[in-house]
Amino acid sequence: MVVIDLFSGAGGLTEGFMRQGFEIVAHVEKDKWACETLKTRIIYHFLKSKNDLEIYFDYFKRVNGYRNIEESRQTIYRKYPEIKEKLQYEVLNKAFGNPLEEKNVTGIDEIIELLEDSLKYKNYSSTDLIIGGPPCQAYSLVGRGRMKDKAETDKRNYLFRYYKEIVKHFKPRMFIFENVPGILNAKKGEVFKSIVDEFKEIGYILLAGTNDDPKECILHASDFGVHQSRKRMILFGFRDDLNYQYPDFKKYAYSFENMTTKNAIGDLPKLKSGQGSDFDTLNYVSNEGESLSAFQRLMRADSIGVINHKSRSNQERDLRIYKKAIEFAESGKRLMYTDIPEEDRTHKNEKAFLDRFKVHMKNEIPHTIVAHISKDGHYNIHPDINQCRSLTVREAARIQSFPDNYIFEGPRTAQFTQVGNAVPPLMAEAIAKAIKEYLNKEISPLYR
Incomplete structure (x- = not known):
């Protein structure tokens, strides 16, 4: 089950999918510190697969700052030299954009080429699933409140088009597009309508949930065992030649008493x-x-x-x-x-x-x-x-x-930003379990 993660952040969505056995061949993330966090977590999962977490714990204890990360990883690299190359292919520190109009961004064609290289590195020729969600500040009610009039013209309202181009090129069976509920109201609903229509143009159906009204499809992280009042939209897309329905994510949710x-x-x-x-x-x-x-x-x-x-x-x-x-x-x-x-x-x-x-x-x-x-x-x-x-x-x-x-x-400021922007891993894991059910075709979908 081969996955590409776009706009990865610190890897909350990836974490849930990796726990369920999905192979994330590449992450695309613009923030360098989030990329370092992704690398450290990839190292953790690699070492856990080798039953050698002791060397990870040694790194855990030796880290004494953020300016010497590579130096602190040398002990791991010496024992497992393949990790260094693995990280180069799996973590792409790139920002989507038009290089002719913006600084420090990478064009979509170059990113697609890098993703193709990541697939080849793992000896894969295709991907089953794409996950991720474009930055949500321009969609969120709080973000739009702070940005005021700028929210209407913010380019982040249209970063989904880069996501769409990746889907169009790699033609996965399905994708997960995570975002804040404010995406439904951005530019008076025009952004969400554009997202649905533009994915339809490239042969994908996009569902917001089991209700015809997307506003009734908002998910609550607390329903997945996350000790937090947090609302999210989990948009589910799939090729229009497939008869999929919106997954029952809550079926696989963690359950805890007294979530205080x-x-x-x-x-x-x-x-x-x-x-x-x-x-x-x-x-x-x-x-x-x-x-x-x-x-x-x-x-x-x-x-x-x-x-x-x-x-x-x-x-x-x-x-x-x-x-x-x-x-x-x-x-x-x-x-x-x-x-x-x-x-x-x-x-x-x-x-x-x-x-x-x-x-x-x-x-x-x-x-x-x-x-x-x-x-x-x-x-x-x-x-x-x-x-x-x-x-x-x-x-x-x-x-x-x-x-x-x-x-x-x-x-610490970067750490806080990473945490605040993340998808809660327990919620992500429930989503991954439901998607794995589809990809394995073990049972029939429950909802249309």
Whole structure:
């Protein structure tokens, strides 16, 4: 089951498919740090297939910064020299675009040629599946709110055409196009209609779900065992000569009881503002009298400790606001900007973004982790008043369902962006299981 992953990010979608035995022959991703994260994860899966995770754990323990990644990987390369070539073919650090109009982009013909080389490297002549989703900021309601009028002309509204050209060239049996629900409303619905029509022109049917109204087909990550309130569109495309129907993704979902912030991140090492480490491995600690939740046990599997767990250093003013926000949360309320003492307010706007300081309530499901967490942590405050800080990368990754052995490379800002933009791996794995059912033709589809 041969797969190409486009707009790969840190690899959340890939992770789910790799766990189900799909072979990802190539990733195309423009961000260099996300590419380094992809490489590290490919190394992990390679070493796991060799029953040699000890050498991965050695890398896990030796990483002490993002400027010496290749140096830290040398021990792995010396034992498995083939990995270096494997990474060159499987991770393509390229941005789609027109080189005649934009800087630092690669034309579609060159990317297709590179993807052909990746297939040949693995001795494949075709691909079964293409997965991925163009950057979604221009589609998302939050992104469009920040961009205002620019959202209507943003070129990211049309990056799907590069995705379409890849599908047109490689002619996979099907594809998975993941995105935010805002894609349905972008340019008053014109973008989504264009996507459906243009795929139809190249011989592919695109379904948004089992309901004729796409707006009724929005999926919730929490229905897949992800401890997070997160909405997503999973568009399913297939060649029009195939009689496929929209898969029953939820059939393969993980199920956990009490999907709360506490059961997602409550077992991680406790930190105050400025404490922890971006790259050093922190030991797991046991919370006296408390057992691990099923989700926590799953996240800890095949891991020797906690990495990417460094808290931001906050100003005293922010810490005062965080403390007040947590006190409100403990009484079941949300802090509004107007609740903040005037001496701690930074602007006089009392009409917009009144909930910009938001706590992940201890006994409720965490709210959506988005890429803006890389800018500040105000919308992602830890519920423990004794810690009184914003979430770390590892905590955000847990809420996104990334396992603890998943290393995010690059500076912390880049790590946060990778986590916020990712597809939750547990959701991706359920999707992969349903697609594998189709590709193997084991049973008949359930829905039209």
